[in-house]
Amino acid sequence: MKNLRTFSLCILMALVLVIAPSIFAQDETFGLSDADFALMGAASAATFESDSLTFDFTAEFTLAGTGEGDISANLSGSGALSNVSELFQLVVTGDLVSAGETTPVNLEVRVVDGILYYNDGTGWKGQSADDALSEVGSLAGGMTGTDVDPEDIASGDLSGLAGMEGVGEAMEALSSLEPSEFITMSRTDSGDVAQFTTSVSISDLLASPALAPMLMMGLSGGASAEGMEMSAEQMAQVSGMMTAMFAQATVTFDQYIHTTDSLLERVVLDINVPLPDMTGTGQSTTIALNFDASFGGFGEAVSVEAPADAVMEESNGG
Numbered sequence: 097m098k099n100l101r102t103f104s105l106c107i108l109m110a111l112v113l114v115i116a117p118s119i120f121a122q123d124e125t126f127g128l129s130d131a132d133f134a135l136m137g138a139a140s141a142a143t144f145e146s147d148s149l150t151f152d153f154t155a156e157f158t159l160a161g162t163g164e165g166d167i168s169a170n171l172s173g174s175g176a177l178s179n180v181s182e183l184f185q186l187v188v189t190g191d192l193v194s195a196g197e198t199t200p201v202n203l204e205v206r207v208v209d210g211i212l213y214y215n216d217g218t219g220w221k222g223q224s225a226d227d228a229l230s231e232v233g234s235l236a237g238g239m240t241g242t243d244v245d246p247e248d249i250a251s252g253d254l255s256g257l258a259g260m261e262g263v264g265e266a267m268e269a270l271s272s273l274e275p276s277e278f279i280t281m282s283r284t285d286s287g288d289v290a291q292f293t294t295s296v297s298i299s300d301l302l303a304s305p306a307l308a309p310m311l312m313m314g315l316s317g318g319a320s321a322e323g324m325e326m327s328a329e330q331m332a333q334v335s336g337m338m339t340a341m342f343a344q345a346t347v348t349f350d351q352y353i354h355t356t357d358s359l360l361e362r363v364v365l366d367i368n369v370p371l372p373d374m375t376g377t378g379q380s381t382t383i384a385l386n387f388d389a390s391f392g393g394f395g396e397a398v399s400v401e402a403p404a405d406a407v408m409e410e411s412n413g414g
Contacts, residue, residue, distance in 0.1 A: 165195030
């Protein structure tokens with residue numbers, strides 16, 4: 097059962113990659129009017145395509161009841177982005193707590209003239225931003241056994257993952273998901289700010305027959321669904337079990353948009369996943385995440401300097 101819990105959580109993370117980019121490709125407006133849906137979809141693009149912006153955020157994460165020690169994180173950060181000068185800065189501070197041990201977090205990232213600089217508390221280091229992106233792709237490829245381009249994943253193109261055993265058939269099955277069966281959206285106005293709330297019903301999502309191939313692949317240890325001998329009744333039992341596990345799980349994403357300029361003012365992601373005890377040990381598991389970010393400074397000058405004492409890493413090209 098512990099393995100099933102772990103696998104279930106992995107499914108949820110994978111579904112974020114598969115479903116999120118496809119939402120705005122749907123003809124469905126998930127309960128919003130056409131105009132409201134268009135406004136919500138255009139606001140993110142308009143915000144991050146601005147000449148410049150600043151942001152602040154907080155993030156809180158808790159994983160409790162796994163039997164391997166609770167984990168929590170309390171982070172805050174700020175930064176700036178200039179699309180004109182291609183400048184970026186991010187500062188993150190906070191604490192990570194694992195099994196009673198607290199680790200302070202102090203991280204700063206800068207991008208200046210195509211060079212990525214980062215300092216994790218041990219001094220500034222730098223490398224080509226292209227090399228850094230390539231390393232991310234190589235890491236993902238090493239984990240999946242495929243050639244993965246991180247830019248493709250960011251844009252919602254997951255074709256690079258299709259070479260993984262069983263993933264091709266799982267992705268094909270997922271294409272039959274009907275997001276409107278588990279996603280609803282609503283709008284609430286306060287002055288010149290429109291709050292758009294997206295709610296995801298995890299239990300309804302897991303009840304979808306389209307997930308059967310992924311469930312079978314996970315239960316077989318990564319083998320394809322064709323390699324498993326599982327009756328429709330057995331598959332229905334597993335699906336029902338997972339649906340019951342996530343019956344109390346909630347996921348909401350709020351976007352606060354200025355109606356005067358159609359730009360994002362704030363976004364809030366709340367995830368709460370309580371998993372009941374299904375082993376008879378009396379131990380339940382809870383996963384909670386809150387991410388709250390505010391945006392401003394649109395069009396204002398951004399100044400980010402390259403650290404003078406940065407140690408440059410060798411380029412991948414030599």
